[in-house]
Amino acid sequence: MTLESQIVSLIGHLANFVLLTISAIMCLYVMRHIRFFWNRMFKEQRRCYQDLAGAYTPSVSILIPMHKEERVAADILERFVEMDYPKDGGRYEVIAIDDGSTDATPSIVDEYASKFPFVKAVHRAGNGGNGKPEALNVGLKVASNEIVLTFDADYLPPRDCVKRLVAPFADVEVGGVMGRVVPVNSPESLVTRLIDIERAGGYQINQQARYNLNLIPQFGGTVGGFRRSVLKAVGEFDETKLAEDTDLTYKLYLYGWKVAYVNAAECYEEAVLSWDMREKQLTRWAIGHDQCLFEYFFETLKSPILTFWQKVDGILLLGVYTTPLLILIGWLTGLFTYLAGAPWWCSVFPGILFVFAYNSIGNFAIFAEAGGSLFLDQRRRSIWLLPLVLVNLLANVWVCSKAFFQAIFLHQRGYEQVKPPVWAKTQKRGVGKDNYNKALNSFRNNNTHRWDKTERSGNGMRYYNDIKNAETKRNHRKRG
Amino acid sequence: MHAQYSRSLRIQKVHFFVGLAISLVFTSLIAFNGFNFWIWQASMVDWLLSFAGVSHKLFISSGVAKGPTFEMPINFRPIPFTTVIVLLFVLASLAVIVNIFRGIPPPVKAVSFVVSILAILTLLWQTMVSPIPAYTLHWVTLDWSCSGVINLCLITLIYVPFLFTIKGPLWVKVFWLFVAIGFSIVWNLLRMSLVTATLYYFGGLVFLLFHYILGAFIDFVYIVTFYSLALAHLSKSEASEAIKFDA
Amino acid sequence: MLKPKGIIGREVDRLAIFGYLVVLGLFAGMIVLCFIWGVWEYKKPKDPGPLFIDLDRTIDERSEELARIVGKAAASEPSAHSRKALKVAELNEPTQIPNIDETIRVRGDVRIPKGEVIPYNMIVEGDLTSQDDVTFQGGLHIKGRAIIGARNRLEKSIVCQKELVLLEDVIVYNCIDCEGLVFIKKGVRVGVGVEGGGIASARTICLEKAEGPLKIYSREGVRIVGSLKEAIPEDLKEIIEVEVT
Numbered sequence: 009m010t011l012e013s014q015i016v017s018l019i020g021h022l023a024n025f026v027l028l029t030i031s032a033i034m035c036l037y038v039m040r041h042i043r044f045f046w047n048r049m050f051k052e053q054r055r056c057y058q059d060l061a062g063a064y065t066p067s068v069s070i071l072i073p074m075h076k077e078e079r080v081a082a083d084i085l086e087r088f089v090e091m092d093y094p095k096d097g098g099r100y101e102v103i104a105i106d107d108g109s110t111d112a113t114p115s116i117v118d119e120y121a122s123k124f125p126f127v128k129a130v131h132r133a134g135n136g137g138n139g140k141p142e143a144l145n146v147g148l149k150v151a152s153n154e155i156v157l158t159f160d161a162d163y164l165p166p167r168d169c170v171k172r173l174v175a176p177f178a179d180v181e182v183g184g185v186m187g188r189v190v191p192v193n194s195p196e197s198l199v200t201r202l203i204d205i206e207r208a209g210g211y212q213i214n215q216q217a218r219y220n221l222n223l224i225p226q227f228g229g230t231v232g233g234f235r236r237s238v239l240k241a242v243g244e245f246d247e248t249k250l251a252e253d254t255d256l257t258y259k260l261y262l263y264g265w266k267v268a269y270v271n272a273a274e275c276y277e278e279a280v281l282s283w284d285m286r287e288k289q290l291t292r293w294a295i296g297h298d299q300c301l302f303e304y305f306f307e308t309l310k311s312p313i314l315t316f317w318q319k320v321d322g323i324l325l326l327g328v329y330t331t332p333l334l335i336l337i338g339w340l341t342g343l344f345t346y347l348a349g350a351p352w353w354c355s356v357f358p359g360i361l362f363v364f365a366y367n368s369i370g371n372f373a374i375f376a377e378a379g380g381s382l383f384l385d386q387r388r389r390s391i392w393l394l395p396l397v398l399v400n401l402l403a404n405v406w407v408c409s410k411a412f413f414q415a416i417f418l419h420q421r422g423y424e425q426v427k428p429p430v431w432a433k434t435q436k437r438g439v440g441k442d443n444y445n446k447a448l449n450s451f452r453n454n455n456t457h458r459w460d461k462t463e464r465s466g467n468g469m470r471y472y473n474d475i476k477n478a479e480t481k482r483n484h485r486k487r488g
Numbered sequence: 489m490h491a492q493y494s495r496s497l498r499i500q501k502v503h504f505f506v507g508l509a510i511s512l513v514f515t516s517l518i519a520f521n522g523f524n525f526w527i528w529q530a531s532m533v534d535w536l537l538s539f540a541g542v543s544h545k546l547f548i549s550s551g552v553a554k555g556p557t558f559e560m561p562i563n564f565r566p567i568p569f570t571t572v573i574v575l576l577f578v579l580a581s582l583a584v585i586v587n588i589f590r591g592i593p594p595p596v597k598a599v600s601f602v603v604s605i606l607a608i609l610t611l612l613w614q615t616m617v618s619p620i621p622a623y624t625l626h627w628v629t630l631d632w633s634c635s636g637v638i639n640l641c642l643i644t645l646i647y648v649p650f651l652f653t654i655k656g657p658l659w660v661k662v663f664w665l666f667v668a669i670g671f672s673i674v675w676n677l678l679r680m681s682l683v684t685a686t687l688y689y690f691g692g693l694v695f696l697l698f699h700y701i702l703g704a705f706i707d708f709v710y711i712v713t714f715y716s717l718a719l720a721h722l723s724k725s726e727a728s729e730a731i732k733f734d735a
Numbered sequence: 736m737l738k739p740k741g742i743i744g745r746e747v748d749r750l751a752i753f754g755y756l757v758v759l760g761l762f763a764g765m766i767v768l769c770f771i772w773g774v775w776e777y778k779k780p781k782d783p784g785p786l787f788i789d790l791d792r793t794i795d796e797r798s799e800e801l802a803r804i805v806g807k808a809a810a811s812e813p814s815a816h817s818r819k820a821l822k823v824a825e826l827n828e829p830t831q832i833p834n835i836d837e838t839i840r841v842r843g844d845v846r847i848p849k850g851e852v853i854p855y856n857m858i859v860e861g862d863l864t865s866q867d868d869v870t871f872q873g874g875l876h877i878k879g880r881a882i883i884g885a886r887n888r889l890e891k892s893i894v895c896q897k898e899l900v901l902l903e904d905v906i907v908y909n910c911i912d913c914e915g916l917v918f919i920k921k922g923v924r925v926g927v928g929v930e931g932g933g934i935a936s937a938r939t940i941c942l943e944k945a946e947g948p949l950k951i952y953s954r955e956g957v958r959i960v961g962s963l964k965e966a967i968p969e970d971l972k973e974i975i976e977v978e979v980t
Binding site: 012016042045046048049050051052053058271272283284286287336339340342343346347372375376379380382383384386388389391392393394395397398399400402403405406407 | 649
């Protein structure tokens with residue numbers, strides 16, 4: 009055997025090993041999603057304290073960070089003014105945090121604050137704002153109640169949303185709560201329709217099943233809440249993380265609290281409209297999630313508090329934004345197996361190859377999850393869009409693969425040390441954190457901007473009125 | 489009140505076992521009649537290749553492991569080195585440009601990038617690792633891994649737990665299962681014919697790429713399509729029936 | 736010997752290439768067929784969404800539901816439960832995971848002696864038994880069974896994953912949420928705090944007598960009995976007699 013052929017053979021073996029490892033990991037995700045599908049579709053659903061919703065009404069503060077939200081600010085503030093919740097005695101306060109807005113947002117916020125005593129306006133000066141986590145931390149200083157809920161400015165909650173979200177806090181073990189997000193502008197473009205399907209699968213099936221199975225449902229940073237004392241205990245919102253919600257979720261669980269997922273607390277959001285915006289949003293989520301992967305992987309494994317299955321789910325959840333990269337590597341290394349033929353030891357794992365043979369793009373279970381959720385929601389024709397979810401999957405492969413390397417870069421910068429001059433004693437100059445923040449801000453400014461700004465169309469109420477009229481007509485037809 | 493947030497469905501056990509039985513019968517049929525199926529497939533591909541103007545000879549192997557083989561006369565010449573360099577440069581540039589240009593949607597970027605890299609790797613493989621010498625005859629064997637037999641078993645394996653368990657008429661589920669199986673058979677015949685004819689007309693590089701992409705990437709798309717159509721059909725039936733409300 | 740034919744460097748038979756293009760077209764058509772349904776729904780949507788959420792919806796009052804549940808449950812029996820005797824271990828030092836601020840987590844069973852004041856929130860990974868006149872200033876989450884002694888004050892809520900017994904004159908300022916059977920003796924008051932509250936159970940709730948308006952929700956039904964002695968299972972009766980009274 010020549011040296012060249014030996015090298016090729018070695019590369020071939022390595023490629024096959026990588027391929028089998030990736031297939032094994034993807035099999036774990038397949039089984040996870042199958043488990044979630046079965047649990048949500050056929051098993052008894054956890055009650056999530058909704059029987060107490062309305063009966064238990066603790067004091068609550070609602071934070072709404074805003075940056076240039078003139079198109080939607082009035083809508084969301086109006087929703088919270090009309091919220092069905094006792095507003096007496098300071099038990100209900102809405103804190104609108106205007107973070108350096110240069111449009112009409114400050115005046116809208118001031119207008120509501122002047123009309124309603126339970127609405128407070130917080131204005132932060134600053135060129136372009138400083139980002140959502142910082143805005144939330146400022147809002148927390150102003151909030152006076154123990155239970156804090158957070159909503160993004162483009163959300164439209166129903167009147168019972170707050171009652172449903174606070175009910176789980178009757179349980180002392182619950183540190184955080186999360187509701188269901190539903191895109192209101194799904195008719196707007198292909199992107200919004202695909203996101204609608206993705207959200208349906210992610211919340212109706214995935215989050216609910218994780219809650220049913222006592223795994224790790226995720227706090228999503230909006231249509232959600234937490235206890236102030238718990239947040240203070242675990243260290244407030246980490247402003248260096250691009251996904252502070254994932255970060256908080258893991259902190260809560262590692263410290264012994266739980267996150268309750270309330271499927272009944274549905275709330276409309278405005279999904280991003282274009283592929284460009286989708287790419288920016290997904291990049292931020294992926295990098296933020298990967299930051300949490302680097303930080304919490306071993307902590308999750310070693311935790312004395314989490315159960316075995318929580319650890320398994322926790323690890324798989326941390327790695328969820330790396331699976332598109334694994335798929336991409338699988339495609340490329342699969343080529344070696346195809347060109348060079350599988351070595352003899354691959355036949356030991358026929359099941360994995362069997363799965364991979366059809367599984368190369370992703371796993372069918374994701375499509376089944378999305379389809380199951382649409383079935384439960386009785387969105388019959390939307391189920392036809394399932395094959396187009398492939399387009400979303402391809403987008404994820406591209407964006408998340410890039411994001412993983414960007415996350416590694418950020419992670420490395422965070423640990424950079426400056427070498428001291430040879431004549432000085434070894435001493436940390438403490439600039440590692442500065443370098444990290446520079447890299448983070450540079451990334452934010454160039455890519456996602458300091459605020460993960462998704463352009464709002466402000467058409468939320470219009471779409472809501474359309475669907476409400478359609479629903480009214482349908483009900484008339486049924487009765488008639 | 490059937491609130492979408494709290495309801496769950498009653499699992500259709502009878503339908504599940506019917507589906508399982510269909511799946512087992514089907515898998516057994518394929519397992520015990522695999523060779524006959526191969527021969528039938530090969531004869532169909534043979535006909536399609538003739539239609540596509542491909543000169544060929546079909547050899548039915550007596551050994552199951554080898555499978556039916558097509559012998560084709562191909563006057564293959566290796567790609568000149570300068571052409572390889574130019575192609576590599578073009579493909580690499582495409583991969584880079586696609587990444588830089590913001591106007592391209594991410595799904596298109598993903599496909600362009602992946603196809604470019606696969607093409608580069610295949611070209612390098614053909615040129616440096618396993619250069620195919622000039623020859624006049626080439627053989628294409630339809631072995632078990634590319635014959636589409638796996639997909640036939642997989643379709644039943646997937647549809648039984650994800651479709652047959654859901655409330656709705658049994659005939660709808662059985663109908664869509666067999667539509668998917670029928671589609672799969674036709675799909676595989678066309679795929680194998682197309683790939684083999686591509687080798688004849690365009691040579692080894694395009695053949696390798698075509699075969700890998702069409703085989704590994706696209707193959708499962710129709711499984712999702714028919715699953716979604718079946719689920720939508722079931723949803724229509726289910727909408728008019730009372731369901732178990734689990735609050 | 737077959738005559739070489741093909742595209743590379745040779746003449747092409749037009750009819751042959753037409754055949755190839757037909758096969759290619761058919762296969763491409765099948766790929767298009769896979770996506771056409773989705774494109775059809777996207778271009779001519781019948782269900783573009785969004786999922787309908789009535790933004791004006793509120794939570795119904797439960798009082799009507801209580802009457803309905805009571806009426807329904809009059810003939811029903813509590814669900815079957817284990818008759819295995821439960822041994823409550825008395826721990827000198829409950830095992831603790833490092834507590835954060837006001838919440839402590841205890842592994843094992845906990846027995847609170849008479850008159851104690853517990854200033855923390857407690858998560859008990861076992862059973863909880865409290866004797867008379869205990870005050871819990873924090874919330875409780877019990878993974879096992881809970882027996883709350885007479886005249887106990889629970890200044891927040893109690894969540895219990897198995898059976899829950901509240902003896903005479905217990906006051907719960909906020910909520911009771913229980914996955915198992917709930918037995919409530921006379922004089923118990925629930926939801927008296929400013930934040931309100933109620934009782935929710937996944938199983939049956941047996942009430943001896945309740946004071947004041949109560950918001951009760953039970954999946955299986957509510958039984959109002961003359962005396963809880965007829966409803967409480969034997970093993971729980973033993974524990975109450977031995978550990979609590």
